[in-house]
Amino acid sequence: MLSTKDYVISKLISSDDYISGESLSLDLGISRAAINTAVKSLRQDGYDIESVTNRGYRLNNHPDLLTKGEVLAHLSEERMSTITVLSEVDSTNKLLKEMAYNGAPEGSVVVSDCQTAGRGRLGRSFSSPKSKGIYLSYLLRPTTSPEIISKITCWAAVAVKNAINRVCNISPSIKWVNDLLINDKKICGILTELTIESEIGSINSVVIGIGINVNHDTSDFPEEIRDIASSIRKEMNQDKLINRAQLTATLIDELDKLCNSFPNANNEYLKQYKEACSTVGLEVSVVSAHTHESEKPRLGTAIGIGDDFSLQVMFEDGHTENLSSGEVSVRRR
Numbered sequence: 575m576l577s578t579k580d581y582v583i584s585k586l587i588s589s590d591d592y593i594s595g596e597s598l599s600l601d602l603g604i605s606r607a608a609i610n611t612a613v614k615s616l617r618q619d620g621y622d623i624e625s626v627t628n629r630g631y632r633l634n635n636h637p638d639l640l641t642k643g644e645v646l647a648h649l650s651e652e653r654m655s656t657i658t659v660l661s662e663v664d665s666t667n668k669l670l671k672e673m674a675y676n677g678a679p680e681g682s683v684v685v686s687d688c689q690t691a692g693r694g695r696l697g698r699s700f701s702s703p704k705s706k707g708i709y710l711s712y713l714l715r716p717t718t719s720p721e722i723i724s725k726i727t728c729w730a731a732v733a734v735k736n737a738i739n740r741v742c743n744i745s746p747s748i749k750w751v752n753d754l755l756i757n758d759k760k761i762c763g764i765l766t767e768l769t770i771e772s773e774i775g776s777i778n779s780v781v782i783g784i785g786i787n788v789n790h791d792t793s794d795f796p797e798e799i800r801d802i803a804s805s806i807r808k809e810m811n812q813d814k815l816i817n818r819a820q821l822t823a824t825l826i827d828e829l830d831k832l833c834n835s836f837p838n839a840n841n842e843y844l845k846q847y848k849e850a851c852s853t854v855g856l857e858v859s860v861v862s863a864h865t866h867e868s869e870k871p872r873l874g875t876a877i878g879i880g881d882d883f884s885l886q887v888m889f890e891d892g893h894t895e896n897l898s899s900g901e902v903s904v905r906r907r
């Protein structure tokens with residue numbers, strides 16, 4: 575449900591000029607008094623809203639808040655009806671999986687300003703501090719077989735890359751299989767989880783979970799990942815905060831494109847994936863998802879991306895293998 579505050583702030587963000595209280599009131603079908611109350615409350619949230627007699631309200635500056643009203647400024651009201659924006663949740667993937675179980679439609683989105691138990695791949699946690707990143711899950715209900723799951727994750731990496739490029743004017747590379755990097759530092763991770771209909775073995779739902787480090791400073795990351803993780807803002811070397819709501823809306827737009835073209839546009843996504851993948855050409859160390867810690871990783875060189883998004887690796891003894899994401903993870907050596 576959208577509140578008066580959500581409507582008012584979305585209108586103010588979308589307008590460069592003054593908007594009169596009267597036109598806001600008519601446009602939104604809300605009383606002038608309710609508009610005044612919303613403006614007061616928005617000012618308390620940190621919005622710098624100027625008001626001039628006979629001209630109306632104008633937004634001069636706004637804090638980087640990830641709220642429904644902020645996202646509404648960039649998407650239609652109809653699209654917002656299946657988007658849940660939260661200030662805190664344990665895991666957006668966990669919540670969206672529950673919503674999917676209860677019948678949420680394809681295209682449903684959960685996005686949160688922070689996560690208290692963000693989940694990463696291979697059972698790891700995903701650091702999700704407040705007011706810094708975008709933690710978003712998107713629901714698909716594809717009617718194809720479960721093998722396509724790794725393909726969806728690679729398509730999602732392309733969608734995130736394109737969204738970041740559209741908003742920040744920088745194009746991250748993709749580390750096979752689905753980490754996004756800028757200057758070789760991880761700025762985004764993707765965790766795709768699927769639910770299978772046990773009786774017939776077909777897919778019930780696919781939840782694509784995306785965590786983007788947007789405005790983090792070094793101190794926002796746990797010490798153990800400070801060498802490998804970074805944020806878009808940090809790698810762009812800029813003080814100004816990146817507008818997370820705009821990036822969220824653009825990401826949803828790219829994921830809607832993905833959803834509407836899956837699996838038909840495979841050639842286009844594969845082409846873009848190959849162009850962006852920075853793992854090819856590197857010496858890699860391959861670790862099986864089921865390998866015991868004491869077992870040695872296998873060493874090789876990544877030589878290409880297969881048409882099924884697998885990573886082609888030539889091992890030190892000269893033989894090659896096409897690795898699929900479920901089986902292995904690769905590290906640069």
Ligand code: BTN
Binds near residue numbers: 691692693694
């Ligand atoms: C990884 O790099 O290991 C994948 C990280 C995926 C994190 C995202 S944040 C939104 C969604 N909710 C979660 O609990 N995890 C994913």
